[in-house]
Amino acid sequence: MKTKHPKGLPFLFFTEMWERFGYYLILGIFVLYLIEPQGVAGGLGIPDKDADDIFGTFIALTYLTPFLGGFLADRVLGYIKSIYLGGVLMAAGYIGVGVFKDLPLFYGSLALIIIGNGFFKPTISTLLGNLYSEEPYKANKDSGYNIFYMGINIGAFICNIIAAFMRNKFGWGEAFITAGVGMLLGLVIFTIGLKHYRHAAIMKPSQEGDTKLSEILMKVFVPAIIAGVIGWFVPTMVLGTNIFGSTNTDAFIFACVPVIYFYVSLYFKSNPLEKPAIGALLSIFLISMFFWAVFKQNGTALTRWANYYTDRSVSESVEKPLASLYLVEEKSYADKETPIFDEQFRSQKDAEGKTLKETGKDIYFRNVSSEKKSELESNSDKPVFLYNTELFQSINPFWVIALTPIIVGVWAMLRKRGKEPLTPSKIVLGLFITSLSCLVMVGAVYAGNNGAEKVSALWLIAGYGVVTIGELCLSPMGLSFVSKLSPARLTALMMGGFFLANSVGNKLSGILASTWYNYENKANYFLVNFGLLIFATLLGLSMLKRLNKIMKESGH
Structure with a gap:
């Protein structure tokens, strides 16, 4: 019986699982930590809109650095050293976020995570691909990436449960430090399995026409820094306002221009044999940006929906067990103040005119149903237990774990019948399915009378379920x-390009989320997201015939 998957897969699976455990633990509580009032609550007290912008910039930069990290792994450091370097930097950054309250040191810790991810993320994905470049594993590459992707989501699922326990039992800092411990555990597992993939980690030999490190630094890295500085200062100095809504957004978009130019130039400089493949990759990078712009709102808009608009009350049957395990937050309805509000959570004020964010008062009870309100008032001396908001971040990875075997099975069944869609077709299908998740949230808005009453958690569960099917068609297929x-000499670099598209989409997700309060009817917010994905779907369909042809001609 032939082995379908290489022996290195389980070790890379668990290495990535623990790395993603740390990363998604951070993301699950990042915005909640930023908007939590200072003082007793222990947060940073940053307004919602600014928190969305910071979150979008952070996740964007974590996926911007892989373009350089992938290149250095290909040409200078090698894959093994890059994974160790990236892992250690990320672990230090996670621990730093938990330790430092001072903003400069906090941002410095985020910088370590951003740089570390640049070395780690494209390299481990490329290493996995190298294992599947060998016979008899080549035909199972898509399945291998789906299995690898499930490992990512196991880490993303358990991290929010651990985060809830750590911050309820100990505090925000200890929760962040746990992310660093997870990353270090991943490196231990990677070390144990080295013998199974060391042979696949050999750097590609230099070829005529290869992009040199000096060229990357002088034509991409340095211009990106200069462009970012220009974007930071010039718009406000010359125009008196930001072009794209905030200073760091202007800086990010300006910095992306030289990087995007570099990837486009690879197409024009490539030889005739490589040109079609590079052109196809750039096309997929373009349409996938729209997916990430909507999908990555799980840490912003959908976290806000869970925090403010979803009924998070715990039933009496599980109240005590979960409370004893520190998996639910304890609130007091008796301590609440009746706010004066203008339909915007961020603007709610107490009788003295101070926002509830400033006073540190909880605003969860603002829009409970009249029936729930009567129940709370009659039992105002009893503590109220709520599911931690970050626990809702585990819904998406849960669906990934549950649905991956089904999706893989469907592709395998179609493959046996000779009807399996080619990878580009799966990606375009994923875009369309993801768009439908936005319509689910439109339904949620109407069910809650545009935020006047909290809605069932089933709306989020359903929305995440739909988006997960789209994700499984697109994200692992993109890898x-x-x-x-990718041409062999450019594999890690092009993997970095895929993450660059992710980066731009991530930043766009933060920009979109920061417009939340501009929409009086929240259904319109989700309809805008729906429109963006339908546009991307149509764009993908217009290119699909050519992309599938290139796939067939390349032997895939």
């Missing part, structure tokens, strides 16, 4: 697509 079509 597989890059691994299949």
